[in-house]
Amino acid sequence: MHPARSVIFFTTASGAGYGMMVWLAVLATLGLLPTDLPFGLVAFGLAFALIVAGLLSSTFHLGHPERAWRALSQWRSSWLSREGVAAILAFVPLGLFALCWMSLDRQGDVALLFGIVGAAMSLLTIFTTSMIYASLRTIPAWRNGWTVAGYLVLGPMNGAVILALLFAVFGYDGVMVTMQAIALALLVLGVVVKALYWRHLRVSAPVSTAGTATGLGHLGKVELTASPHDSDNYLLREMGFRIARKHAQKLRRITILLGFVVPILTLGGAMLMAGGAMATILSLLAWLACQTGIATERWLFFAEAKHVVTLYYGEQAV
Amino acid sequence: MTSLPETTAKKLGLVVDLDICVGCHACAVNCKEWNAAGKSAPLTDYDPYGKKPDGVWFNRIHTFETTDDAGQGQTVHFPRSCLHCEDAPCVTVCPTGASYKRTEDGIVLVNEDICIGCKLCSWACPYGAREYDEHAGVMKKCTLCVDKIYNTNLPEESRVPACVSTCPAGARSFGDLGDPQSEVSKLVAARGGYDLMPEQGTKPVNKYLPPRPKEHHKGQRGEDGKAPRMLAHADASTDGAGLIARWVDKILS
Structure with a gap:
């Protein structure tokens, strides 16, 4: 997508x-x-x-x-x-x-x-x-509980990281530690949810195939030999997005590192300091990394998801 | 209202015979021609005479090749258009009510005056039936030629969708698939008409008729496994030729 x-x-x-x-x-x-x-x-x-x-x-x-x-x-x-x-x-x-x-x-x-x-x-x-x-049944990568869990955890997680930074900036050291603890718990939960989401994508069986899309599966392997059009069309631009999908594994690692691991380390460090300028700087780093990681995660959420209409354009199973 | 009707009085739709389709794209072209001036006009084209022509089409003709375990293959031309599904997911996801299914005949249409162009309906359709018009900012789709099939200014035989009237091979039929006695329903029953991607739960109205099984190496093909020659290229005998032809042949040989 x-x-x-x-x-x-x-x-x-x-x-x-x-x-x-x-x-x-x-x-x-x-x-x-x-x-x-x-x-x-x-x-x-x-x-x-x-x-x-x-x-x-x-x-x-x-x-x-x-x-x-x-x-x-x-x-x-x-x-x-x-x-x-x-x-x-x-x-x-x-x-x-x-x-x-x-x-x-x-x-x-x-x-x-x-x-x-x-x-x-x-x-x-x-x-x-x-x-x-x-x-959306047409996009099996999205039609599962991990999609819902991802949104429900990552939103509050991102909010907690931002609030932890605000408390550090305003010098509310007491509530800051509470917020950092909540943020750390959600960051751990977040990385687990995303890991399980990607595991789900890896292990779940395809829903539709080129055989069911054309109804020709009983004749054997079904392959596209001539596309209806030589240049792109709306369907391929919107639903057949493939750009940088080859970098998916790298981008997943970037998501995990920036979205979760770096914020856990920096926020954990800030929590140990319990206030001061260094805690504020670490909280800022945690937020910057987390925001970049979540943006990457959301980009991947779309770019990695395959739509069944691509079965009419050469994809074998979705 | 984007809730689907419980039932529709008719289930108007198409039956596409994959055994007959020759992949000539005439249906797509005539569809474009009719609808570029009809309800969904214009069917915008971008860069139509340039290097990368692109635009809105309601009909797309794919060609597939199948290969069985014995290595035998078949080429199947495959027209793809809106299937006017009974449980049309493109209708229920629409946030505005622009996408709707008609109670009287089951045709799925877009009200372009209230469509916000969010494209979610095109995401919900498994069949790629909807194409967004970048210029008009609204979604467009096959209307089953709703402005042709009910048009009393046209002679009765012309009141069928453009893709059906133009097909030179007779691969497309139009009718009420909700009526088991209709010609199209009988055709579907006789030929084992089927749904595309039934696992998507859309209950398509349009049906596809499978290509008839090919019996390879039996009569249709020669000893070498290739298509048989209709005639030998040079004719050695003058059997069956007329008097003058035999006389010319004698002089020339």
């Missing part, structure tokens, strides 16, 4: 934003979230900025962005529509949570209630995003 930049940015940015919101709500409920206004403005502001930027970028790849509002209508059957509805509904509790937290209520029950509902809506929105992919 063609890895569109706008979709890679959308899923990683909004995933990180929703992930931040989840942990802000959890820390608030535990009574650990700092209540000062500058931190609130930066943390909630960044989370909202990531969510909004992601959602906006997802409309950039549309042929008619001005009609995007129509995508909210078919929630009964379409996961894409459900995602749009969930994303918009999530703004209500998340916005109220941020407002309450930064103004009158602070740790009041109302703010926490909005926070918990907002966190649940954030996870629900990430889930609907993952189901857009996991519901």
Whole structure:
């Protein structure tokens, strides 16, 4: 599948934003979230900025962005529509949570209630995003539980890494260590989920073959001898993406190294220091590596996934 | 509404006979010609006269070769277009309701006025039936010539999809596959018509008829395993020739 930049940015940015919101709500409920206004403005502001930027970028790849509002209508059957509805509904509790937290209520029950509902809506929105992919039978690499697990873990993981950095920058050493511990746990969980996802791709049997696609399988091996067209077409550009697939193994190693291993080492180091300039620098390194790793992971998620329509263009089994 | 209809009054569709298709691409060309001026017009072309011509087509003709365990092969020309599935995944994934299946005849269409061009329907289709129009910013697909088959300005025999009326070999048939008594349903029953990728759960309406089994080395082919010669290239005898031909032959020999 063609890895569109706008979709890679959308899923990683909004995933990180929703992930931040989840942990802000959890820390608030535990009574650990700092209540000062500058931190609130930066943390909630960044989370909202990531969510909004992601959602906006997802409309950039549309042929008619001005009609995007129509995508909210078919929630009964379409996961894409459900995602749009969930994303918009999530703004209500998340916005109220941020407002309450930064103004009158602070740790009041109302703010926490909005926070918990907002966190649940954030996870629900990430889930609907993952189901857009996991519901497509035509792409066996996506149609499995590991796709859903990947999105549900990597979003909150990314959010935790960002928040750990923010706490380090603002010098909240106490809550920083808690956040680093959560981030480390999610980084370990994340690398396990991705490893199991790739294992699933390796061991699962193909769903469709050139034989079933043409119905000629009973005649023996089915091979394409003449393509309908000599140059590319939409199907091959969108669904037959092959560029750099030969680097897949290298890119997987880069994903594991930058997305998980480096952040685990640097955040672990920062945790041991329990504050100070060095901890901030290590947290920054952890975030930079993690963000690059997740972008690579998302690129691979698309580029590696084979679509069954390629069976009509020379692929033997998908 | 992108929820699929429970049932449709008719199941209009095509039956493609792979035993007859000669791979001439006439169906694709006439499809392009009709639809470039019809409901889905224009079927945009990019760089049509350049080095890499490209564009929106509803019909694509592939050629496959099969090889069995004995090493015997068969060439099969394979037209590919929308199968107007009963459980069309392209319809249910659509977030806007632009992609829909008609209750009256089961034709799957795109309402181009509300399509946002998200392309998800083309991801959901196993058959590559949908092609995105980069210029119009909307998805396009086979309409089963909905603007031709009901067109009372046309003579009755012309009210079939363009690909069917143009096929010089008669490899394509059109009709109601929901009616077991229709000509197309009888044809499917008689010839063992089948679904493409049934494992995808789409329940295609269109059916494909398999190529008839070839009996290699029995009558059809010569002793050398190659196709038999129709006639010897030089004729040694004058048997059956007329009086003048025999007379000329005698003078010339």
